[in-house]
Amino acid sequence: MDIAPPKIEIGKSKALYEQAQKSIPGGVNSPARAFKSVGGTPLFIESAQGAYMTDVDGNEYIDYVGSWGPMIFGHADSDVVHAVQDQATSSTSFGAPTRIEIDVAELVCDLVPSIESVRMVNSGTEATMSAVRVARGFTGRDKIIKFKGNYHGHGDFFLMEAGSGPLTHGTPNSPGVTAGNAEDTLLAEYNDVENVRNLVEAHDDNVACIIVEPIAGNMGCIPPEPGFLEGLREICDEHGVVLIFDEVMTGFRVAPGGAQERYGVTPDMTCLGKIIGGGLPVGAYGGKKEIMNHVSPVGPVYQAGTLSGNPLAMRAGYAVLSKIKETQDTLYDELEAYGAALEEGLADTLDRLGLDYYQTRVGAMGCLFFTEEKVVDQATAKSTDAEMYANYFHGLLDEGVYFAPSQFEAYFFGTEHAERELETTLEAQYDVLKRIH
Known part of the structure; x- marks a missing residue:
């Protein structure tokens, strides 16, 4: 997989990854963290607050992984x-x-x-x-x-x-x-x-x-x-x-x-x-x-x-x-509104660039596939362009946006994702997709 070198500095993450591989199988305690699906070096995270994570090199990212789902009210609530x-x-x-x-x-x-x-x-x-x-x-x-x-x-x-x-x-x-x-x-x-x-x-x-x-x-x-x-x-x-x-x-x-x-x-x-x-x-x-x-x-x-x-x-x-329980009357409407805006904004970019894609989203989780066909099962998921997704993922990292490091994972967001995060994400997606198209 041909992955362009990152624009951001990740020297400390690289060093920690090398160190980790000496005492931990593959250097990680869960395989999805190893970036095998997208290539490159996994990032080691130092801290997180709200919708943002900061790695050990001091790079800050809008986080769309949220510890793989739990952070519905953001990090360090x-x-x-x-x-x-x-x-x-x-x-x-x-x-x-x-x-x-x-x-x-x-x-x-x-x-x-x-x-x-x-x-x-x-x-x-x-x-x-x-x-x-x-x-x-x-x-x-x-x-x-x-x-x-x-x-x-x-x-x-x-x-x-x-x-x-x-x-x-x-x-x-x-x-x-x-x-x-x-x-x-x-x-x-x-x-x-x-x-x-x-x-x-x-x-x-x-x-x-x-x-x-x-x-x-x-x-x-x-x-x-x-x-x-x-x-x-x-x-x-x-x-x-x-x-x-x-x-x-x-x-x-x-x-x-x-x-x-x-x-x-x-x-x-x-x-x-x-x-x-x-x-x-x-x-x-x-x-x-x-x-x-x-x-x-x-x-x-x-x-x-x-x-x-x-x-x-x-x-x-x-x-x-x-x-x-206390906020359910408004909570899910708020999450739905953010998800719809993210989905629609990305669709507009993909359509303008003439890219083949299929988006899915249910509430506060979703996925982007690079494909010509509807994705409904494992066979259609595996037929999508995983290399294109890998380049999309790394491009977004360079822009300070952290999506799932695998085509076969969902993205997540929560209440701490708001207008600022939406605008930054959509701008980053446009710049990245235009560049790798």
Whole structure:
């Protein structure tokens, strides 16, 4: 991939990256951070405030990654900072129940349509792994259906045709995943209801659950086609299959109750993360009480975690969720307005320059693809011009705008993105696209 050298000075990031590779695999603790999809040196971040991040070389960027989604109220939100500081003075962990866990659980049950009971865990991966185990225990069945290009974390039974990192790094079937796990995971085509129906009917009532990103965010941002989520709900009802929405990314971002509220389709179980912890490591899974009552210590399905419901994460999450509940009447209209202006401004630039493109956006997340065709699934996402995106990404970095360092990731924004950030971003996009066209 031919990437022009950066105009900005990133000497300290380069030095840290070289140092990191001596003690950390690939120099990063999560593959998407390595810039493998776009080339070049990953930036090491020093600090962030509001809509801006500053790297170790002192370069400032308008941030459209937002820690991959959690920062809906911007970096270092004062309510979150004060909540974490206050909790830290009382200890960072107890390994025992706390009142704040109840407060967060009640807020989650109040906001998310499908959740009557919820269990806190430590990551989105842990949430999805646990939800599938509970679905299997509840139904007494073994097989699960996931969709090509949907990423549900790095659990063994999810790393089959997963999106994002696995797409970039060429490991849709990761070494270390056993044949037994692979056999129990059935792969479906995203946005193809009939394909799912055929899979369920072919497996003799042995499908425990269908797990889906209701808005795919790990092969770029790809919304559900009309009737897709409704079709999954219908199939699950007909065959006694548990429908799981992985809303780790979309939960509280596209509506107060997530994608299920926005599209009016209620799953049996929901997985959450990111926003629910205000930027701290956290996850959760929940759903109907009749299903969640299978979770230990009430039921026989075992799942535990020393740091589950960690008070720091719960205090941060409560600060964010309570603010969402208080401001929901205006919050999502504000985010929608910014997103629409960003989308329309970029479309105007692309049209004027005569570039082939396809844009997607749902609320405060979206993606730009360089392609002639509509992007609806993994195959159409992979057919887009990833090299053009890489040049677009690096061009924007030089202009002080930080988008996702991968074609197969979504961009995010929050309430701290306002008129100034919009104008700067649109000007930068025009200059970059004109230059690389």
